[in-house]
Amino acid sequence: MSPSRKNLIALLTDFGPRGQHYVASMKGTILSINLDCRILDISHNLTSYSIIEGAYLLSTTYQYFPRGTIFVVVVDPGVGSTREIVALKTKSEFYFVGPDNGVFTPILEGEELEKCIRVENVKYFKEPISNTFHGRDIMAPVGAHLSKGVSLAKFGPAVAPKDLTTHSLTLEIKSETKEITCCVQFVDSFGNITTNVALDSSYSFGDFTHIRGTNILLKEGSSVEMIKDNQEYSAPIVSHFAEASKGTLVALRGSNNFLEFSLNQGNAAEYLGLTVGDVFNIQLSE
Numbered sequence: 001m002s003p004s005r006k007n008l009i010a011l012l013t014d015f016g017p018r019g020q021h022y023v024a025s026m027k028g029t030i031l032s033i034n035l036d037c038r039i040l041d042i043s044h045n046l047t048s049y050s051i052i053e054g055a056y057l058l059s060t061t062y063q064y065f066p067r068g069t070i071f072v073v074v075v076d077p078g079v080g081s082t083r084e085i086v087a088l089k090t091k092s093e094f095y096f097v098g099p100d101n102g103v104f105t106p107i108l109e110g111e112e113l114e115k116c117i118r119v120e121n122v123k124y125f126k127e128p129i130s131n132t133f134h135g136r137d138i139m140a141p142v143g144a145h146l147s148k149g150v151s152l153a154k155f156g157p158a159v160a161p162k163d164l165t166t167h168s169l170t171l172e173i174k175s176e177t178k179e180i181t182c183c184v185q186f187v188d189s190f191g192n193i194t195t196n197v198a199l200d201s202s203y204s205f206g207d208f209t210h211i212r213g214t215n216i217l218l219k220e221g222s223s224v225e226m227i228k229d230n231q232e233y234s235a236p237i238v239s240h241f242a243e244a245s246k247g248t249l250v251a252l253r254g255s256n257n258f259l260e261f262s263l264n265q266g267n268a269a270e271y272l273g274l275t276v277g278d279v280f281n282i283q284l285s286e
Contacts, residue, residue: 006068006095008038009143012058013074013135014046022133026072026140029126033144042071049077051102051167052276056186056194059106060256062094072143073098074135085119085138086164087152095152097143099134102167113161120156169196170279175214178284184274185258191267193274197259197282209253216284218259224251226261227281228272235261 009030015022027039042061046053054075062071076083076099088096088104090111096104097119119138122129124145129137142155169183186194198212209218218224218237226233235251236244244250246265249272254260261268269275 006070006147006149007034007036008040008066008068009070009072009147010040010042010062010065011044011072011074012042012046012054013044014048014050014054015044015074016048017045019044022136025133025136026074029136029140030144030147033141034148037144037147046075047276049075050276051075051077052169052185054103055105055167058096058103059110062107065094067093068095070095070097070143070146072135072139073103074139075099075103076101076134079134080131083165085134085142086159087115087117087119087142087146087155088113089115089152095143095146097139097146100165102165104164105166105168108161108164108166115152116159116161116164117152118156118159121154124150124155171196173197173211173214173216175216178216180211180282180284181279182259182282184269184276184278184280187269187274187276191263191269191271192254193261193268193272194254194256195259195261199253199257199259201257211259212257218251218253218284222285224285225283226272227283228274228278233272241265 023044030037030039043057058073078101084100086100091114092111096107119142124142126137126141170181172181180197182195182197184193185196200210200212220237220239222237224235233249235249238244238250238252241262241264244264248264250262252260263271
């Protein structure tokens, strides 16, 4: 791949609105190494320390970028500890740099890796290295050097993908009884709840869809019962928000092909008292 194909770096962090100076220092570090690099922000407003959110946002955005994009991910509650930093290249020609803490789980599960490196070579770091800001002093410089065409092998030894840290979200589907135990993996600014129940993207957005890997059919017009803390909530299955009246709890396919729950023109997460990582039960109607 020519260096020009690797000239875009996308940043994803949990620095928040009061951490913009952290973002700026990472960008400055990158540009001091490669002034011709383009830098794009995916988000810096993840819930602090939320590896689940980081993994979700990365997995649902990276495929829309041009091949050769370098993703630098700093959701790093273990910064300064013995956790390692890794750099990955997929066979589909995307690059990822970040902590080995599970944030790359969807990449490891959904992509075939061409190279997997443990980042150790201080030649490519910004010194002195802060114990609390590896995003600026290690990950950003490595991303910048990658954008200049430095080979992944220069950054450290190879590591087997199976040895990387992964995280698993609770998901149990009983096809016979149509009972599901699932997890909240993201809540957006509207309060829409994204579960980890994946839907078959081969079906149309309209009348019905399957839960991926099962024979369970979700039909528009039928309903879903949510059970949380022994309380039940009924939600009709719809194809879009305006299909229900204002204030109605609905279930629908989200734009990233996961089952979502929304409160039309309201906040479903607040209404249900759910946040990222929470586990709840679903009963589908017959």
